[in-house]
Amino acid sequence: MFVSVIIANSTREYDIFYDYIVPGNLEALVQPGVRVLVPFGTGRRLREAFVMEVKQESEYKELKQISQVIDEIPVLTPDLITLSRYMKKRYVCTYDLAIRCMLPSGLALLYSDEAVVNAGTFENLTPEEKKIFDIIADHGGRLKIDKLREIIQMPVEKLLNGLENKGAVKIVNSFQFKANAKTVKVAYPAVESDVFQELVRDNSIKSQNYIRIMEILYDEGAVAVNELNMLGFSNTVLKNMENKGYISFIEEPVERNPVGELDVVVTEPKTPTSEQKKALDVIREKIESGAFHEILLHGITGSGKTEVYMQVIADILKKGKNAIMLVPEIGLTPQMVSQLMGRFKDNIAVIHSRLSMGERYDQWKKIRNGEVRVVVGARSAIFAPLPDIGIIIIDEEHESSYKSDRTPKYDARTIAAARCKIHNAVLLYGSATPSVENYWRARTGKITLVEMKERTNKNPLPQIIPVDMREEMDRGARNELSSVLIRELRKNKEAGEQAILFINRRGYSNFILCRKCGFIAMCPYCSVSLTWHRPENRLVCHYCSYSSVLPGNCPICKSDKLQPFGLGTQKVEEVVSSTEPGFSVIRMDFDTTAGKRGHQAVLETFRKQKIDVMVGTQMVAKGHDFPDVTLVGILSADSLLGSGDFRAGERTFQLITQAAGRAGRAGKHGRVVLQAYNLEDYSIQAAIRQDYHEFFSHEIKLRYELKLPPFYQFGLILVTGKDKEKVQKLAERIHIDITRKPELNHGVLISAPAPSPVSKIKGSYRWRILLKHQSIKRLGSILEWVNDSYNKKGYKDCTVSVDINPANMV
Template identity: 70%
Template sequence: PTPCQKEALSVILEALQDQTCNEILLHGITGSGKTEVYLQVIQEVIRQGKTAILLVPEIGLTPQTVRQFKGRFGDSVAVLHSRLSMGERFDQWNKIKDGAIKVVIGARSAVFAPLDNIGIIIIYEEHETSYKSDRTPKYDARTIAAARSRFHNGLVLYGSATPSVENYYRAVTGKIKLVEMLERTNNHPLPEVLTVDMREEMDKGLRNEFSKRLIRELQQNKVAGEQSILFINRRGHSNYVLCRKCGFIATCPYCSISLTWHQNEKRLVCHYCSYATTKPDICPKCKAHALEPHGLGTQKVEQMLPCIEPGFSVIRMDLDTTSGRHGHQKVLDAFRERKHDVMVGTQMIAKGHDFSEVTLVGILNADSLLGSGDYRASERTFQLITQASGRAGRAKKQGRVVLQTYNPDEFSIQAAIRQDYKAFFKQEISLRKRLQLPPYYHFGIIQISGKDRALVEKTTRRIHSEIVAKKEFNTGMFLSEPAPSPVLKMKNRFRWRVVLKHPSIKALVTVLEWVYDAHGSSGKKQYVVSVDINPASMI
């Protein structure tokens, strides 16, 4: 272990031994060797006769993680995730229940694994929003992990190069313990970040999403026999299909969202409800032959690159290419075996993967999340850029990152370029305090959905009036006016909502429980009332 790893291990093992704290945040920069720390901590937990859970945010991380952990702990490792068949899940569950398993690895639902005597629960990439379930039953696996570890007198270890603002705030205010690893293993330098201002590129006549600098760096990597990753946070070919004559945009008949063009399948697809249809030859509105795909997705990048620079072998990693059985593993293995020069992918390629031959990462549309309207937009931008950049130069050679952006001076982008989490946190936490956002305040959402738009609106307004009338609910409570949800229609159901905000989570729970008890089971044929606390996204 490196000195950083030894120091982190010492603090974590001491906490395990003394049971002096229940939660630790391990903030380690990309490439600092957090996985080796996890392995050694679990080894000690097993030596003490206890068990461990390792939660990962993506199924795609599981094959790589399983190989590492089975290499260390053999058949005492079980894997739980949603792509197991019912029979496989049943077999794994029984092995765990019978005590044959010491380590469980899986996505968020693995937090419920029936282990006894849990010594540690490790949350890998704890900042990821996928740990929060937005479907019933709604739960946050991180909260469940903390509760289970307290029950077993164990420890929760949150690990990330880009911790969530809420957890880092808890750490710096002393609510949980903070351990930091701020050096890469073997003193490898962080990748050099080359920023490309796409506004200037457009002024010079650029007509696609590949800057001259990015093409030059990709060419250099191919000549050197090294691999590259291109990151774009949008799957499909084009974001939408537009009529150049009248401005018509193809939208989903069941959701308030434009359809995404998937070139390979020759289909327009809704990424909310999976509705799919063929692209019409003429515009349904003006009958002109002027329908064209616009925007950029992973399919388009995959197809454009060999046209711009012939000779590149490109593989794509997104939800479409990994949906089959062992889909993630097949894509990852093909790239790791150097069958391809370039991997193009969505955010799933930015999470924890370790490719020794990757020395270049290109980030296209780095600022795509900034206009999302969610209060976490800057945080997500910082995290994605930092995590994607961290895939470059993880072995002997220094990595390079080409970051293409239209907002090079935005503070989250500047902090990500320097991989300066503390600078980002300082500015972000100040902004959150001024605007009364988490971690200073908590959000509650009351959402009403149904097929009758007028009834949904009427019900939302009635519930809002009932809350206002309950004077005991209004002390320090911010209550928004009833309004359509940001995506008004989803899966053929209209959605309205009320947003609540309060510094006390208990105060929110009191209101939400009262609303759900009063309305959650009523009128189910006509509308559904759902509630949530601190949702992963406000959109």
């Protein structure tokens, strides 16, 4: 018996199938999807590999044998093996990177090589070899090599090789799973809060990462290191903080509960409205066909899409099949989990990036062992190892968060379609504001369209009150809260109702400007202005986390004319809380939800403690259902229009419509105050009328004229590096080489190389080339050639990355 494997942690150069012989004693254990240890290259250590195929013959001679089988049951299901092949080609990555998306980090192997003394007498040992031999013997004849290095304080590889060649010792490769550890490394503050805050005020601490980590630790007492890693804080940063005496580490038991304490109310299926029934009939018809189908459920906010989802899932379970439900934000996961548990009890698993390593491993294991049949989660849940998938549901399918910005830069919607094709399952997209691309596919008959145009409570959509902020400023308004919004907030307060204020910017002010010389505080490592966070009195870069104390005087002209400009969530929170007659306010943004269950804590506080106003970024605009919210204020509604992204109009319409949809979802009438300086833009006008079809008809004409998706697809080539001139030259060389290859570029529209809109991030300069073509396959061929040609040793000073239909064009 033979196997074809791919080697874990390999580059694209070595990312191919390798054949190995399966020894007779392992034949019963080997099957596609299991991991094995194999000899590879010249090193002593065995390499982890994934079995992709099992076969009876191999075309290659003089093959090595696999040494060990790691898994009792395959970690990769047959459809995930097929999916890894698809991802390697579509997203220009390695098999290994594709597979890493599919498996929890807790399955990773921790190697621990040991030196074991052989029986017998050995006279021909050198003094150094004899010393090592005696140390191993004194430790029971078996000693971990890492421990041996600690004891003798010198390299041991050459000496162990000599001992092994002379038959005195043998080296044993051993391993354990990361998630098997009974404890987890936890960080906790090593200095008192007031001492640390004094260091911050003195500007002795310049890293915003240090400040944010300490804020989290002071709030929560202690936090697992892997959770801090998930929040973007590296082990290097944490180690530096330990060395400086700010934090310490201890080992504590692993927490395994993925959802904490949820309010779960058991529910029965509701009698569907006439529109829900029509939608269910169409979906059930496609399910019964037993073939792959895509359906777009376009339902206005409050039309009851979630009830449709749950009834369809129940149908799938009755047929003996399984379901995956994706939501765009981790903040929406607790709400959806609570609803699904109320209907399907403990038959669900949860997967998202904020789970600890142990929790994620436990959830994956439950799914793989067939203990649950419904999986809910954010983007990464699309790789859940469920067999017999009957339906995949993607809620708020228009959200850009379904597209990964890390290699492999996969789109969960595309992955869902690939998995549904393999399983002959139904893929159900749901949204009140569908993506232009998917709605075009539905309008042209490529996928099925189902629409729900009424709210289940029969209430009309909330009234939208537009406010021209130019007129407000002419009337002497002193802040970004219009007189109309303040009036409506006071009405809500008197009625005992709640409000949500949406501003898509965190921090206090967008930038700091000297009104005398025009100086703007910029990040020294990124080509963006620093945002002022007033509570900490810090200027912060939202791209690289650099921070500094706000200077008292302008560093250029030394005047005292530094002034904050613009609006962020912190400033809105301050203004609202100080407005008569006094409002209780809670804020929901990245800074207040950094803890493990930060989203859940903020939402539950707002719901249970009857807070008057919740201020937040776009995470408050999506999918939440608060029965007492009757007012939504949308501040700076036109802020996205100048972003330079071709999707700016679409995202503006979607955010306004989604945010407005949070108002009046129960029996009470909802109102929306929409503030903007540019009310004339077509996307804002369509949002005021809450008319998706009006928006779409205007947008699709623009897309056609400008050769944009869905008519053309985008390819992005991004060159980054510390040397600005080298980055520019490499981008120009790539452009020349592409244009000289007609077999690649036929029919492809190729932009000239140019700096990216944000031309420097984290000290790296950024140049890009944009490609457009109707065929993703043609773009993929070019991007694959560019990736493999220019990510070589000769270009080590620059990095070339590629992407298809990127979610972010900056």
